[in-house]
Each structure stands twice: as structure tokens, then as C-alpha cells.
Amino acid sequence: MLFLHETHLVAGYHEDDFEAWFRERWMPVLGEGDDARLLWYLNLAHGSSWSYRVVTITAVRNGAAWERLARRIQSGDLQDPMRELDTYRHDVTGKVLVPLPWSPLADVELASVPTDGAAREPVVYMEDTMWPFANRFADYIEASGKVYAKSLEHHDTGAPRFLEIEGGFQPAFGSHLRREVMLMQRILDVDRLQGLLTSDIPPEMRAPGTWMHDALSLRDRWDSKLLRTAAWSPFPTEVGDAAEPYAERATAERHRPGEVV
């Protein structure tokens, strides 16, 4: 399975049109076939980094399905819709990702992915992208699964979990950078973000023997994005309290008077 990761530079005036295009056109069009499904539609939280950035992740069955999709967009039935989408964004940067050997998300049963736009409670993700040192790429991939992912489970202390890795990915041949790893991490307790943002990491958490220390032999550059799912985003699939159709709550939730970032 392939995962198309796209970072969209959205035209601010058109953010609602942009989102509607994905919700009302891209998601259902993909839902008509067996080749691909939109999984995540995520807003980069204002105040945490760039403005008006949206990340989408689309699962594609295999290389042949990806080529079919690419050709539909280049010269087929999706050429005009994609051209319309381009009027709602400045540009988009994409990369084709494949799951790491240890990734919890490796395959998706495409038929089970919702395409109805049902509303769900927003979920916040921390998307971490890392660039391992030149000769440590394979080591980092292995350690991120064996050491980092395990450490998040807090088996040793029994402490409540903060992050859960839902997927780990690397770019496929011929797409983007080679030496890059991306982790899609769901924040299980958003309130604990405050501590992460406002507290120094204590020395004992970056001493030899900790991931913060030992992983410096593998990489020291990464970038974190705080991404919030749109209410109708197909993933995550569980339906919370907000399970009414998107359209009925969209206006009230998205246009609070006086809300300025």
C-alpha cells in the first residue's frame, strides 16, 4: 500500500472552498472505485507554525493504482476538478510514502474507509519528520520502532500515554528525499501538550540511556507539525459524541464571530 502525503499551501480566502472540494468531491470520487481512499484531512494548527497549511494523506492500493490516479489527474476525468482545486491553493508539495517494516498502519481495507463525511471529534496529531544521518538511515528506522515506539507505551512506569504512533513511513523510490522518516503520532492527552511547550526537558530525560540522548547518534534534525483533523476526516474512524452530519454543524463551528488568529 502507498500513502500520498500532500502539504497544501491554501489561499486564505478560499479555505472553505478548498476543504469543501476535498469533502464533497475528492473523498466521494475516490470512494467510487477500488484504487484509493482519502484517509486524513488535517489542518496545521494556527499559532503553531505556518498559516493556512493543510495536510492530506490518501491511501493508494499499489503502484498500478497510483499510475491510474496520476493519469486521471493529468489528462482524464480528474483534470478539470484538480484545476479547480489549484485555484484554491498557492501550491502543493507531495511525496509517496511506504510504511516502515514496524509501522502499525501498513495496509488499509479501502472498502472500510468512511466516505460519508460523518462528523467526529477532532483529534490532534504530532507529525514528526526526521532526517537521519547519512550512514544511520537503516539504524534509525529500526530504532524508531524498537526503542522509541516502545518507550511511548510506558510499560516500565505505568504512566498514562501521551502519544501513540499510528503509522511510520519513508518516501518511496523516486519521490521527495530518500533519507527521511515520518511518524504519524496521535496525541492521546491534548492537555499534556502544555507541559511539553512550557517546560524544559529535565536532565534525567536527556541523559545517557534515554531516547533523547541516545538517538542523537542517529539524527539531530526533525520537524514537528501539530495537525488537527477536520470534523469529517475519514481517519481516525471512531465516531465520537459529535456524530451528526458535517453540514449541520459546519457553519456554527467554523465561523465564530471575533475569532482572530
Place this chain on the structure above:
Amino acid sequence: MLFVHEVHQVVGAKEDEFEALFRDQWMPTLAQDDDARLLWYMNHAHGSGPAYNVVTITGVRDGAAWQRVDERLRTGDLRDWVSAVDACRHDVTAKVMLPVHWSPIQDVEFADVPTDGREHELHLFMEDTGWPTSSLDEYIQAWDDIYRQPLLAYADDMRAIPIDIQACFQNAHGSSVRREAMLWQYIPDPATVVHLISTDLPIERRAPGTYMYDALAFRDQWKSRLLRTAAWSPLY
């Protein structure tokens, strides 16, 4: 057919080793089946851009073949090869491209692509990558209408072509930036480039009705790379 375009930032001290890995391993290994072929191995000319940059373009039969090559690189028989290549480069940036509808190169007959490292004269290419302000489709069409067709007409009149557009590509969905296209241009006479570099463009060549002026309706940002084929590059 898919075209995998890679820009390698080579470790200067290992440039020969890097080149040998492509010539002696990547090219012949791909030749063992029908999925892909190394097409071009190009050195970015020193003095015209970043140092120690190499551009390779690999032709891949289709999406299924591309996935097989990707799996071989990550977990199969090409894993050791790519690790050796990684040791010779700082990194690599890549994209998968599709020929646009008017591109002279649409497909490559793999059986005709040399894989034995035979040597030839070095050839100079100008790779132009543009980022339109117009729609991508209009930009791609304009390249044919107001750039390529006049060049072909000029070549007919003069019986010589200054810039031979061999291919035009756009990025496959999800592989890189969307609003981008690339011209792959052979320069038969390198003096053309020297003249371009050392001479101001006269005002009449950038007045309304000229390509330089009219193309501003579609873009004003592009980047040219001057690339020289290796002596053994399969295509040149």
C-alpha cells in the same frame, strides 16, 4: 511510461565511486528484466550551479514496475546497492514524472537503450524547470504553442536547431510539487549557451509578441540546469 528524476548531492571525494555504482551496477542490474532502464546520467557542469550534483533519469515501464523497483531497493536485491550509493552522496531529491501530451518522448523502447557502458561524445543539455502563475495545463500548452513550435519553424528555415526539445514532463500526482513542469533540451552547439550567458537580450527580443514577453503571462520563475552527459550515459 514513468520517468524517475533524481538530483544527487554527491560527496566530492567519492564522485568516481558514485558514478561507478550507477555504470557498473544500477544500469546492468536494471537491464536484467523489463521493468526499468537507466536513461541519462548527467553531471551538473561545475561553474554553473551547485558543485558535485548529478542528475539521473530512469525510465520505468509503469506503476506496477515502479513499485517492484521500490521494493527491491528497500527490502530486496538492490538494498545493498542503495546503501553503497548513500555512502557516496549527502542526499538525493527525487520526483516521478509523466510526459506531457505534446512531448516528443512519450515512451522509450527499452531494447534500444544501451546497457554496456559504451562511450560517446559528451553532450550538453539545458534542463528548464518552471513554476507557473497560470494554470499548469495552460503553461504546458503555452510551452508548445509559443516556444516549441516557433523553434521548430526556425529550425526548418535555418536547417539547424539551436535548442532541441527532446521531452517535456510534469510531476506525477503526489510525487513532488504539483505546479511545475520541466523541459529536457539538448543543446547541439554549446556556443549557443555561451552566447546566451555573455550577451544582454536586446529589447526587441523581449517586446510584446516575443516569447520572452508573452511567456510572462504564464510564469516568471524558472531555473535552468546545464547538464553534461557522462561519456557512458545510455542516452545522450
